Amino acid sequence: MAGATTFHIGIDHAHRFESKAATRETPVVKWLILGISLTFFVVFLLMPLIAVFVEAFRKGWETYLTALVEPDALSAIKLTILAAVISVPLNLVFGVCAAWAIAKFEFRGKQFLITLIDLPFSVSPVIAGLVFVLLFGAQGWFGSWLSDNDIRIIFAVPGIVLATLFVTFPFVARELIPLMQAQGREEEEAAVVLGARGFQTFWYVTLPNIKWGLMYGVILCNARAMGEFGAVSVVSGHIRGQTNTLPLHVEILYNEYQFAAAFAAASVLAVLALVTLVIKTWVENRAAQSHKDSNRDDAS
Amino acid sequence: MAATKTFRVLPGFNITLGFTLAYLSLIVLIPLSAVFLKTTSLSFAEYWHVVTAPRVVATYKLSFGLSLVAAAINSVFGLMLAWALVRYSFPGKRLVDALVDLPFALPTAVAGIALTALYAKNGWIGQYLDPLGIQVAFKPLGILVALVFIGLPFVVRTVQPILEDLDTELEEAATSLGAHRWQTFRHVILPILLPALLTGFALAFARAVGEYGSVIFIAGNIPMVSEITPLMIITKLEQYDYAGATAIATVMLMLSFTLLLIINGLQAWTSKRTGRDR
Numbered sequence: 001m002a003g004a005t006t007f008h009i010g011i012d013h014a015h016r017f018e019s020k021a022a023t024r025e026t027p028v029v030k031w032l033i034l035g036i037s038l039t040f041f042v043v044f045l046l047m048p049l050i051a052v053f054v055e056a057f058r059k060g061w062e063t064y065l066t067a068l069v070e071p072d073a074l075s076a077i078k079l080t081i082l083a084a085v086i087s088v089p090l091n092l093v094f095g096v097c098a099a100w101a102i103a104k105f106e107f108r109g110k111q112f113l114i115t116l117i118d119l120p121f122s123v124s125p126v127i128a129g130l131v132f133v134l135l136f137g138a139q140g141w142f143g144s145w146l147s148d149n150d151i152r153i154i155f156a157v158p159g160i161v162l163a164t165l166f167v168t169f170p171f172v173a174r175e176l177i178p179l180m181q182a183q184g185r186e187e188e189e190a191a192v193v194l195g196a197r198g199f200q201t202f203w204y205v206t207l208p209n210i211k212w213g214l215m216y217g218v219i220l221c222n223a224r225a226m227g228e229f230g231a232v233s234v235v236s237g238h239i240r241g242q243t244n245t246l247p248l249h250v251e252i253l254y255n256e257y258q259f260a261a262a263f264a265a266a267s268v269l270a271v272l273a274l275v276t277l278v279i280k281t282w283v284e285n286r287a288a289q290s291h292k293d294s295n296r297d298d299a300s
Numbered sequence: 301m302a303a304t305k306t307f308r309v310l311p312g313f314n315i316t317l318g319f320t321l322a323y324l325s326l327i328v329l330i331p332l333s334a335v336f337l338k339t340t341s342l343s344f345a346e347y348w349h350v351v352t353a354p355r356v357v358a359t360y361k362l363s364f365g366l367s368l369v370a371a372a373i374n375s376v377f378g379l380m381l382a383w384a385l386v387r388y389s390f391p392g393k394r395l396v397d398a399l400v401d402l403p404f405a406l407p408t409a410v411a412g413i414a415l416t417a418l419y420a421k422n423g424w425i426g427q428y429l430d431p432l433g434i435q436v437a438f439k440p441l442g443i444l445v446a447l448v449f450i451g452l453p454f455v456v457r458t459v460q461p462i463l464e465d466l467d468t469e470l471e472e473a474a475t476s477l478g479a480h481r482w483q484t485f486r487h488v489i490l491p492i493l494l495p496a497l498l499t500g501f502a503l504a505f506a507r508a509v510g511e512y513g514s515v516i517f518i519a520g521n522i523p524m525v526s527e528i529t530p531l532m533i534i535t536k537l538e539q540y541d542y543a544g545a546t547a548i549a550t551v552m553l554m555l556s557f558t559l560l561l562i563i564n565g566l567q568a569w570t571s572k573r574t575g576r577d578r
Contacts, residue, residue, distance in 0.1 A: 013387070013464050014387060022471045023472070036380055037384045041399075045449070046399065047425070048414040048415055048449065049402060049406070051423075052413075052414045094319070097316040101313060105310070105317070107317070113321075119560070122559060122560045124510025124512065124552055126512050130533060130546065131334050131335055133542070141334065166331065192309055192311065198310075198312045227407025227409075227410070233513075234537065246407075250407075250413065254413050259417075266407075266409070266410040266413060269406070277399065280405075281394070
């Protein structure tokens with residue numbers, strides 16, 4: 001399912017199409033397309049975002065801050081960060097390994113392996129949670145062994161980490177695989193022939209070429225890890241102060257009709273989303289810049 | 301082939317592929333296989349009874365039907381938005397372009413409560429729709445709104461790069477041969493975009509079918525009326541009916557796997573049609 005979030009270099013093309021009569025629409029058509037698409041944008045994307053902040057501050061700053069510093073909210077924030085801190089690096093290491101094996105070598109079943117890596121994206125988050133309940137829940141395969149040994153996975157932190165690992169599994173790999181495939185292997189082969197060791201080759205030759213794609217994958221992975229709701233909801237058990245992540249905390253407050261507090265917690269997640277988009281845009285601009293620079297170097 | 305297999309210049313093949321396969325099995329394949337093994341605890345008659353119960357069938361109709369409608373709406377408006385972003389200059393364009401990815405970045409629970417607040421009877425949008433007799437929140441229409449929200453970037457982001465790669469020469473040739481702008485779009489541009497547009501449609505549909513977080517707040521969740529399939533799985537789990545939950549999950553998984561194959565095929569078609577790599 002690559003293609004949707006895949007790294008794309010942000011270069012403005014409008015002047016190319018606007019400068020020629022053959023690629024322009026009549027002003028009426030142009031303003032109609034702009035009007036309809038921007039109205040759609042405002043209604044479906046911009047207004048929900050603004051609503052989060054307006055609802056969060058509806059009862060003033062004091063209520064807002066109180067909602068964020070109460071112990072349950074703080075422990076939810078801590079658990080959310082913990083889940084991301086564990087799952088993002090693991091999936092980063094996996095993504096780099098998978099991309100190295102797939103992009104730099106030929107082997108049978110490669111295309112099938114790529115499809116399998118994309119699998120978690122096409123599975124409903126609810127099912128992602130369900131699979132771990134089936135494995136580690138009280139009635140699960142390892143359920144009785146776990147309870148004999150007094151290990152809790154479901155309705156505890158390990159379950160939340162596992163569910164997060166599952167749903168964020170493909171993010172880094174799917175950014176790096178096409179990128180590293182496009183770059184080929186000549187540079188690395190040259191490095192090895194000149195005597196570089198494997199890790200030196202990766203660190204000094206491959207990494208500078210893939211750093212923007214890597215960052216892109218990591219921030220999207222992190223956003224999903226911190227924001228996951230469905231999968232985590234199934235395995236969490238919703239124990240306040242213990243197994244509540246921030247998105248689950250939002251749900252609990254909302255269902256208790258504490259709307260201002262729910263939106264206050266939601267606004268923290270919305271800020272996180274905005275920061276993600278800012279970094280993402282910055283990475284795209286930097287990549288476009290270095291793309292332009294390397295083209296200029298090639299030309300001179 | 302034999303030579304490349306025996307002699308590899310680059311190091312690390314065995315260790316990276318080994319780790320990839322081990323990690324993939326541990327996190328994804330073994331857990332997913334648990335779903336299919338668990339269903340074997342039911343006889344086929346029991347399985348069939350669970351997955352074709354009227355309340356469950358009603359959830360399929362709702363989830364699949366609304367997901368199709370949402371993906372269709374996204375294909376139309378997503379294409380227009382991608383067109384505007386690629387071809388026109390307007391103030392705030394960079395901001396619009398960046399915010400298109402909001403549904404990827406915004407946690408689904410946040411989207412869910414925000415949309416509910418907007419479309420409730422006293423909400424910013426709901427207050428204008430209510431006098432017209434249109435109720436969105438806590439009705440199937442609300443589910444549609446949430447599914448449109450989460451699916452939009454899939455269409456925009458698959459169509460946008462193809463639009464950017466289009467050469468102006470094609471349209472100039474069509475115009476010089478006497479084609480109207482609409483004819484050029486219909487017969488020259490659309491055939492090039494079609495594979496990507498279908499990919500975006502399929503991606504949006506696949507995401508919408510499995511969506512949970514943004515839907516449950518706005519849906520109302522009334523059995524037979526506004527209950528989606530993922531919620532049905534949760535309901536069964538809360539009743540400790542693990543076998544029932546798993547049976548419904550296999551139906552969804554089979555649909556997801558089919559969609560995944562279709563999407564892979566569509567992407568191969570896109571690269572063939574446009575000469576792009578993935």
